[in-house]
Amino acid sequence: MPSTPAAAALRGLMEPYSRHVIVCTGGYCAPGHGGRELYALLARLLQREQLLFGPARVKRGETPCLGVCTGGPIVVVYPEGVWYAGVTPELLERIVVEHLRDGKVVTEAVFHRLGEA
Numbered sequence: 001m002p003s004t005p006a007a008a009a010l011r012g013l014m015e016p017y018s019r020h021v022i023v024c025t026g027g028y029c030a031p032g033h034g035g036r037e038l039y040a041l042l043a044r045l046l047q048r049e050q051l052l053f054g055p056a057r058v059k060r061g062e063t064p065c066l067g068v069c070t071g072g073p074i075v076v077v078y079p080e081g082v083w084y085a086g087v088t089p090e091l092l093e094r095i096v097v098e099h100l101r102d103g104k105v106v107t108e109a110v111f112h113r114l115g116e117a
């Protein structure tokens with residue numbers, strides 16, 4: 001398949017990873033921008049659980065909005081497309097340990113999954 005020059009230049013540079021976590025740091029879903037604290041904590045938790053390097057690596061990102069804008073902070077995990085609501089630091093620790101490390105979704109905090117109506 002033909003590639004654009006940009007894609008061709010980057011191909012092979014990305015190291016393997018297992019999941020991608022995106023944290024909303026915006027102020028509509030979580031007045032007070034609680035997502036900012038979560039995003040900083042996420043890095044520490046991933047390091048503690050040895051999820052920053054190797055094939056089990058978890059990539060992370062922050063965004064100013066995930067289009068939900070209530071009930072936050074909102075955190076989404078791919079490739080499962082699992083959306084968590086009301087994420088506290090304690091819940092984030094459970095998500096890292098139970099979901100990202102052990103592969104078991106923290107179902108009671110999920111409000112949507114990719115592909116659901």
Ligand code: FES
Nearest residue numbers: 026029066068069
């Ligand atoms: S501000 Fe967080 S989802 Fe929109």
